[in-house]
Ligand SMILES: Nc1ncnc2c1ncn2[C@@H]1O[C@H](COP(=O)(O)OP(=O)(O)OP(=O)(O)O)[C@@H](O)[C@H]1O
């Protein structure tokens with residue numbers, strides 16, 4: 001198990017001139033009395049994939065959910081500190097959460113398509129955001145399904161129920177649904193954990209293509225996945241980030257013993 005002394009070093013930032021759209025500063029999250037995130041400061045570089053790794057229960061999902069205020073939905077949750085998105089404090093009370101989530105989209109662990117057609121899954125939120133023009137909607141459906149590497153498989157059956165798709169296809173549909181809104185940032189919480197290896201590698205391919213246009217933050221338990229797809233990796237341990245660096249450094253030359261123990265499979 002990691003040395004407690006290592007847990008002091010929880011503030012880690014990219015300190016060169018990287019382009020950063022999203023960051024947190026001294027972020028704390030409580031569920032009632034339980035402090036799940038204990039002052040995490042991280043910066044996410046634009047057009048890169050950042051993996052959040054660490055043992056179960058260490059706060060990865062809590063942290064990820066706070067980035068677009070999904071914790072607002074949890075009554076006992078209290079968030080303090082700053083979440084900065086393009087100079088705006090996401091956590092401020094006057095932020096329009098609905099609009100903000102258009103820019104900071106999220107994909108969950110279990111594919112959760114609406115019980116609607118493939119076409120309607122993608123256009124639902126666009127319509128709620130006031131887009132009515134059929135050509136614009138058709139185009140959004142095609143573009144986002146192409147970006148999510150699903151278009152070729154479903155283009156002739158857009159009216160079919162999304163629930164009739166395979167798990168991997170459903171997850172790519174959820175990715176398409178998120179990117180149809182053209183977010184800047186895509187948050188994904190273990191998006192491939194319910195998928196077979198082939199669907200997993202398709203989702204990974206999709207993410208690698210998407211980073212050309214989006215900044216991606218992904219929670220994963222799969223060390224191979226983190227090292228295959230991410231540029232940066234943050235290691236979470238009991239509510240703190242104890243190491244944050246380029247992925248290849250985290251996996252080959254970690255600075256902290258706990259990180260080395262975790263990435264080499266000794267605990268967690
Ligand atoms: N909705 C909730 N209400 C109360 N406590 C919660 C809630 N969600 C998470 N917690 C608590 O917060 C801590 C961090 O949980 P979190 O789900 O963020 O961990 P995680 O790193 O994502 O774990 P896993 O790898 O198992 O998904 C845990 O102690 C958990 O019990």
Ligand SMILES: [Mg+2]
Nearest residue numbers: 060061062219
């Ligand atoms: Mg989790």
